[in-house]
Amino acid sequence: MLPFKTLLKIDKNSAEAVFKQLASQLVLLIQKGILLPDMQLPSTRLLAADLDLHRKTIMAAYNTLIAEDWLISKERKEYRVSTLLPIIKPRTYASKAKSSYKAEPAIIFDGMEHVPSFPQINANPKVIIDDGFPDVNIFPVERVSAEYKRLLTHQTLKKTNTSWNIGGSPVIKETLTSFLNDTRGLNIETENLMVTRGAQMAIYLAASLIIRPGDKVLVTDTSFFLADAVFRQLGAQLVTVPVDHEGADVDAIADALENNNIKLLYIIPHHHHPTTVTMSSERRAKLLELIRTHRLAVIEDDYDYDFQYQYSPYLPLASGSHDGHVIYIGSLTKVLGSNFRLGYMIATPGFLQSAVKLKMLIDLRSDALMEGTVASLMQSGEFSRFIMKANKLYGYRCDYASNLITNELGHLVEFKKPQGGMALWLKFNENYPLSGIINKASASGLQLVGVPYLKGKDLAYDAIRFGFASLNEHELEFAVEVLKKITPSK
């Protein structure tokens, strides 16, 4: 007899009935080929003794598996693995290779060299400095679990199964349209909105519809690196304008429009990524005029509008007068955390119809359960209360981190406290180069996971985004202490 006592791990404290656990684990043994077709199983009496279980439990498990066609029984005594198991015994028609997937390179493909690889996270750092994420400790886990449970019914699943809500289910489109109109002074209808997997997918879809290889795209220097990478992937040539303490230089944009055939402008007027600068009202008005005059297609990326620590934020460009030229992109992910990738794109109905068709080729369905959950939170007012709560917390942390860094690291880094958002833009003193700091910090339990912006091609200084929103006072203090202790190494 096989060593069932070792092979079968039964947890008597589990909520799952023991006979069901037993049945599932026997299925795994069959699937793994440990129990082979036609192999005889031990009698219920024998297995019961071996596993120290009641015989009736074994019988219940065997009977379940007989009903499901995994086992067959002869005269209710002898139990054998079925010889007719569709999912475990495929026919081979060619001598099997050890693994064909060791051969490399096999296919000729785009190596994606222009896209940076992602930073690896070390095992269990004490504190992680991200580049601007929410604090998931305030996430309403119980409320969301309950809502998910309420929605996860056969009826909901059936409805989702047969509807094609590629750009979002009706309930999230209606609720989100209303939320955006209320909070951002937009004046849109549901036909102006589609839902995407995060803002990133919205950027990809919008850019793919507009850009053809060789087209010129105007971006700030520097800009959000994953947007730059999308434009490069689509074959665009990037033309840059500087960004200063008032945001993107709009005079430079005007010049670029005169001197180049610009197909698209990508811009982040609130809390510019990476530099966190908010564009002034004068420049916004001037930029809207340029957009209208030049009939300039614009992607306005407003990824963390919801976090504003100085009262009365500016309206997005999208809420101004732009004759439909501003594609407005945002995300709820910065509110709810990375697990809830709910981005959106606002544009004219015709543009969105094409965007939905392109999305269909990439991601056929939206996530109806997540959308339903978020819509319910919005409809009840809880979502707005949650944002207010987060705003208060992050505003406090913005002050706390700013004071701490000014006092403790003022001689090493330079930054300007942002009007909102979730990160500081730390410029490193040239005696204190970032490249030498990251590894040393990591060795002390502090991991910097934001992309390091190193002095060189584009920048005159080393810099990194220091996300403060996700860290409490102790974590902020630990981070600053580690950074302070690191000896500059040139």
Add this chain to the structure above:
Amino acid sequence: MLPFKTLLKIDKNSAEAVFKQLASQLVLLIQKGILLPDMQLPSTRLLAADLDLHRKTIMAAYNTLIAEDWLISKERKEYRVSTLLPIIKPRTYASKAKSSYKAEPAIIFDGMEHVPSFPQINANPKVIIDDGFPDVNIFPVERVSAEYKRLLTHQTLKKTNTSWNIGGSPVIKETLTSFLNDTRGLNIETENLMVTRGAQMAIYLAASLIIRPGDKVLVTDTSFFLADAVFRQLGAQLVTVPVDHEGADVDAIADALENNNIKLLYIIPHHHHPTTVTMSSERRAKLLELIRTHRLAVIEDDYDYDFQYQYSPYLPLASGSHDGHVIYIGSLTKVLGSNFRLGYMIATPGFLQSAVKLKMLIDLRSDALMEGTVASLMQSGEFSRFIMKANKLYGYRCDYASNLITNELGHLVEFKKPQGGMALWLKFNENYPLSGIINKASASGLQLVGVPYLKGKDLAYDAIRFGFASLNEHELEFAVEVLKKITPSK
């Protein structure tokens, strides 16, 4: 005083405390601009009387909102809306347009004309014939809810927030690798697998890495229309080979390879979409040889391998000897339903590294909660039992639908019972053209939502996929009865 009795809808039977409901609804009134900044609220006594609630309930709601900075209170008597509400009072810097998003066309963009629009579902049809979906009535909703609840903790969210599992979290990669090795005779490691939003995203990613504008892609005539659309979107030229009762014509593939510079072959050897034919073992062996000889890049789409009604299915091409040239794509969506878009791509590690980079530009994170839930079901053996259960049910329905259609519609449609999958391929008699049938069926409560394949350019007959898996006997009988009663209209 505002008509609060009408404006505030309190549900005393809700699980949510009344004071919390009240607080959230007052926030919505503030956000909607019904309660304006500095506006005085009714006294607790007055509002309590108006709403027929206890005064302490009103006080609890007001105090909650004071703590959250929505209200301010003077001497604990007078309650006013705060004048400092960040998320509701943005500054405008330009005269506001009514809505700039009415202007069309504004931006020059790809109209995506080559992609068909999606069929609209009528309001509440009695029966929907899909093109091959699972029956969500057998979906284990309680088990999945419980698992989701178990995973949705601050700890899990924190982990997800700071890890970059673009191609799937470690747990789903390990579990799925093992599942595919067990069920499909693959011999892969986790480095050979990435997770995507459904098979569709995997097709898009793989094709994007391989195809450059003008490249020739070999497909069957007909083929899965959303794959064709992806290739066209990427600028490929489609070269076609016929598909007959043994699957794609491999001799024609050999000819095409001799006569054309083919960059990629897209093929569905199991239950070909749309025709449901399974490729014979002889042709599979021959095709593998062609792949090796020509070093031909192949996308093998195996979207519903898990459903096989004749015992011992063929192994996928991917499990044979192909020197890494076969990119194997599949999905758990056909098992779990459209809400759970969990596709995967199997390829060499180098190819997948590029695919992950491209995915990062489109969809930055995978869905860790869904992945954790599915992994847990797989690890316990419940997933395999679920597939077995579904297999038995769908196999029965395949027989039932086939017999019914043969008996009742044999004079109008032609089909061959498939070896597996979830749909029949019904070819319509030329006296019974599909275009006249769809609307008439819809009027009788039967909606055909699969894409109709109409006689013309590619096909010598009208045809549609008739999904049987999601329909019980009564629904199948209703569908066939409606189709039978429709008078042919030429």
